[in-house]
Amino acid sequence: xxxxxxxxxxxRRERARADTVRExxxxxxxVLVTSGPEGLALRAIAREMGLSAPxxxxxxxxxxxxxxxxxADLYDELSDxxxxxxxxxxxxxxxxxxxxxxxxxxxxxxxxxxEFGLLFGSAAQGVVSGDVAEGPAELAxxxxxxxxxxxxxxxxxEQPFPVPADxxxxxxxxxxxEAWCAKLPVALPLGVMSVFLSCxxxxxxxxxxxxFGHLRFALADPEPMFESEMRRVASELGIVEDCSPPS
Amino acid sequence: xxxxxxxxxxxRRERARADTVRExxxxxxxVLVTSGPEGLALRAIAREMGLSAPxxxxxxxxxxxxxxxxxADLYDELSDxxxxxxxxxxxxxxxxxxxxxxxxxxxxxxxxxxEFGLLFGSAAQGVVSGDVAEGPAELAxxxxxxxxxxxxxxxxxEQPFPVPADxxxxxxxxxxxEAWCAKLPVALPLGVMSVFLSCxxxxxxxxxxxxFGHLRFALADPEPMFESEMRRVASELGIVEDCSPPS
DNA sequence: AGAGTGAGTGAACAGCGTTAGCTAACGCCG
DNA sequence: CGGCGTTAGCTAACGCTGTTCACTCACTCT
Numbered sequence: 001x002x003x004x005x006x007x008x009x010x011x012r013r014e015r016a017r018a019d020t021v022r023e024x025x026x027x028x029x030x031v032l033v034t035s036g037p038e039g040l041a042l043r044a045i046a047r048e049m050g051l052s053a054p055x056x057x058x059x060x061x062x063x064x065x066x067x068x069x070x071x072a073d074l075y076d077e078l079s080d081x082x083x084x085x086x087x088x089x090x091x092x093x094x095x096x097x098x099x100x101x102x103x104x105x106x107x108x109x110x111x112x113x114x115e116f117g118l119l120f121g122s123a124a125q126g127v128v129s130g131d132v133a134e135g136p137a138e139l140a141x142x143x144x145x146x147x148x149x150x151x152x153x154x155x156x157x158e159q160p161f162p163v164p165a166d167x168x169x170x171x172x173x174x175x176x177x178e179a180w181c182a183k184l185p186v187a188l189p190l191g192v193m194s195v196f197l198s199c200x201x202x203x204x205x206x207x208x209x210x211x212f213g214h215l216r217f218a219l220a221d222p223e224p225m226f227e228s229e230m231r232r233v234a235s236e237l238g239i240v241e242d243c244s245p246p247s
Numbered sequence: 248x249x250x251x252x253x254x255x256x257x258x259r260r261e262r263a264r265a266d267t268v269r270e271x272x273x274x275x276x277x278v279l280v281t282s283g284p285e286g287l288a289l290r291a292i293a294r295e296m297g298l299s300a301p302x303x304x305x306x307x308x309x310x311x312x313x314x315x316x317x318x319a320d321l322y323d324e325l326s327d328x329x330x331x332x333x334x335x336x337x338x339x340x341x342x343x344x345x346x347x348x349x350x351x352x353x354x355x356x357x358x359x360x361x362e363f364g365l366l367f368g369s370a371a372q373g374v375v376s377g378d379v380a381e382g383p384a385e386l387a388x389x390x391x392x393x394x395x396x397x398x399x400x401x402x403x404x405e406q407p408f409p410v411p412a413d414x415x416x417x418x419x420x421x422x423x424x425e426a427w428c429a430k431l432p433v434a435l436p437l438g439v440m441s442v443f444l445s446c447x448x449x450x451x452x453x454x455x456x457x458x459f460g461h462l463r464f465a466l467a468d469p470e471p472m473f474e475s476e477m478r479r480v481a482s483e484l485g486i487v488e489d490c491s492p493p494s
Numbered sequence: 495a496g497a498g499t500g501a502g503t504g505a506a507c508a509g510c511g512t513t514a515g516c517t518a519a520c521g522c523c524g
Numbered sequence: 525c526g527g528c529g530t531t532a533g534c535t536a537a538c539g540c541t542g543t544t545c546a547c548t549c550a551c552t553c554t
Contacts, residue, residue: 013521013531020532037369042511054512055533063511121369122284122459145464173471180465197465197472198479202445204461205452212369214451217392218427218444224420225444232445260500260552267501289542301543302502310542 021059023049028070029115037118040067067118068137074115075140081108082147094154095239099230101151102203106226109207116211120204148203152196152237153188161238163191199233268306270296275317276362284365287314314365315384321362322387328355329394341401342486346477348398349450353473356454363458367451395450399443399484400435408485410438446480 010018027049032040042063043053060066085104086097109116119141155161166174169190177190206229209215210222219225257265274296279287289310290300307313332351333344356363402408413421416437424437453476456462457469466472 011521017532041509043509051532052534053510054514054535057512058532117369120459120461122364122367142464170471170474172468173475176466176468176471179467193465194472194475198449198476201452201456201476202449203452204456205448205450208455209448209451212367214367217389218440219423220426221419221423224417224423225441227417228420228441229445229448258552264501288540290540299503300541301504301545304543305501 017059024056024059024066025069025073028066029073032070032114032118033112036114037121040070040118042066068135071119072136072140074119075137075144078105078108078115078119079140079144079147082144086147086151093241094151094158095234095237096241098148098151098155098237099234099239099241101147102230102233105203106207106210109211113211116207120208121212145200148200149184149196152199153186153192155237155239156188156192159238161195161236163189163195166190169194195236199237202229202233264306271303271306271313272316272320275313276320279317279361279365280359283361284368287317287365289313315382318366319383319387321366322384322391325352325355325362325366326387326391326394329391333394333398340488341398341405342481342484343488345395345398345402345484346481346486346488348394349477349480352450353454353457356458360458363454367455368459392447395447396431396443399446400433400439402484402486403435403439406485408442408483410436410442413437416441442483446484449476449480 024045028040028045031044031048035041035044042056045066046053046056056066060069082101082104085100089097089100109120156163166189169177173194174190177193181187181190181193206222206226210226215222215225256262271292274292275287278291278295282288282291289303292313293300293303303313307316329348329351332347336344336347356367403410413436416424420441421437424440428434428437428440453469453473457473462469462472
């Protein structure tokens, strides 16, 4: 999807190279799921595809770059998953679609622990890097976030839900939200942005806690709590459609 | 605090050993902050205290156990920090204390990135381990959670806030919450437990996203958003006290 | 005083990311 | 078709990691 180059382009060598790069990414993906984020070693990837480790340096300048490419691939895969769930909703009302995407997010996370850990855990570049690295991972991450943002906007535009007026927000928060809004394609009331962030925080928090095991102190099976949270969020957004999960 | 043994106890050797263990833990802590979670190497710890790496195996059976001990220490330190913030609130109304603890949590997280990453990131044992390991880290983690749980209970007992009735909860969720409630010292309505979890999810989600950099796509400075979230949560809990941060 | 225990050591193993230097095959151009 | 430059891949090596083994030395207890 992001690498949508027709296979007939470029010289023979360039095609072979592109194939190898693709194979490396697929193999890395496979090693990730079988060995976990900690076992994602260059040598393991090379071994898996019958290469020596230094050979990979012909294709990626360092392990970090390879991992970043993998992160981008995973974000894309996750985005595809969300969009598929969104588009499968009949009738296509934005509210139901938003809930479907949220459930798809949790489903993907719980069935792809290693991948989720790589994307959203602290192992990513997140902990320390101060400036916003404009790599492919960042780009793919934006696409992922955009899926939820677009749905949220549609929900609001179709049927506005109660939102704090600009005056109710702290001046500091207004400033932050305005700066963000300026980077977005469509302008929405600042209150909508704050509600979107709030909802996203709840979804992220819930799923992260479940996958990282920080909910086991209370719940053996977090799904009912997840559904409860979704219901609360949905009611805050004025979503009145059938909220029962598709199961 | 957790290791409250008087210094006069045990034989000479036992005291020396306890001192060394303590020194190892302190050194590990120091290495963690200077080199990050990835740089927390046995050899680095040993080097820092003029030892060879294998010497540490006299005190900890593996690096994993040392890290677990460190996690427990950090949980204790964080709990102390929260309790100090809680106890500094005058007058000591539970609502204001809960807010103070939440702010102290964020403050500790943002000023202790490496430590927070070790406690709450995916690098911990959380991603894979299926069963609940009853190590010292788990115990210290429970103490940490207990600070918030106790405050929440006090807030409710002093002035009950609106809470879903048992009948409004899914049977599955009721079951989960009852199982949890059975492990707790005091029994509270299931609705309170669900609201507590919901609030904790929001706090955890907000702080995790900020520290792990998953909020930079929107906010350069997440503090105003954090305060906004706290205000929302507080109003849900019927907390009407002065909500302004102490700054 | 002699035995035993335990702390600490260096050497070693397997694995990691990464670099350097080499070989051999490939594609292109005259 | 012959030669040349590019490039994929290799091995060897460096420094790092966690961990084990065999050993020494000092301290403790009988």
